[in-house]
Amino acid sequence: MTSSCLPPPRKAPCAPNAGTPPEGRHPATVASLLFIFAALLALVACGETSEPHGAHDSAPQPAAAPAELNETARQGETVFNTHCAQCHGPEASGTNLGPTFIDRIYHPGHHGDAAFHIAVLRGVRQHHWTFGNMLPVPGVSETQVDQVICYVRHLQRTAGIFKPTEYQPTC
Ligand code: HEC
Numbered sequence: 001m002t003s004s005c006l007p008p009p010r011k012a013p014c015a016p017n018a019g020t021p022p023e024g025r026h027p028a029t030v031a032s033l034l035f036i037f038a039a040l041l042a043l044v045a046c047g048e049t050s051e052p053h054g055a056h057d058s059a060p061q062p063a064a065a066p067a068e069l070n071e072t073a074r075q076g077e078t079v080f081n082t083h084c085a086q087c088h089g090p091e092a093s094g095t096n097l098g099p100t101f102i103d104r105i106y107h108p109g110h111h112g113d114a115a116f117h118i119a120v121l122r123g124v125r126q127h128h129w130t131f132g133n134m135l136p137v138p139g140v141s142e143t144q145v146d147q148v149i150c151y152v153r154h155l156q157r158t159a160g161i162f163k164p165t166e167y168q169p170t171c
Pocket of ligand 1: 087
């Protein structure tokens with residue numbers, strides 16, 4: 001749509017004719033009726049096109065994952081970089097000592113948040129990969145593990161490992 005979508009002027013140009021005798025008023029009235037009709041058509045047409053097609057067909061989608069980390073995730077990043085990244089890699093991208101978490105294997109539906117607490121407390125026996133066992137990681141509190149979970153889930157969601165409808169981060 002082009003300029004026809006512009007709102008019509010408030011007053012029909014012929015409005016000042018209001019005081020003229022009846023025989024002079026007639027053509028002006030027809031003209032203003034035509035004008036209003038055209039304006040209404042334009043409004044209807046613009047109203048239809050201004051709405052994206054299919055806007056009502058699908059449920060509103062939550063906004064894409066924000067690129068920035070929230071406060072908890074940022075704290076988790078620090079804990080992760082101190083205690084986990086030497087094996088799980090920067091931004092959980094993996095190293096030759098441990099796996100990446102940006103993998104369907106670690107989808108929250110397969111490895112829930114509890115798996116992180118258990119891994120840190122008790123270690124992990126090699127079972128998914130061939131990196132060897134993960135030893136328990138001492139000196140990391142439950143709160144810090146929660147922060148790491150927040151960070152890792154953020155990375156996973158940004159990478160499209162899970163949809164916002166599949167898992168709601170607790171942070
Ligand atoms: C010394 C290396 C190393 C460090 C440090 C390490 N991990 Fe691991 N981690 C591993 C390895 C290797 C595996 C994969 C075991 C397998 O499934 O074969 C693993 C697996 C895991 C798993 C998957 C558990 C499961 O149930 O399959 C989680 C969760 C995890 N690590 C969390 C962490 C967290 C959180 C930290 C930091 C607090 C951390 N790891 C530090 C080596 C490490």
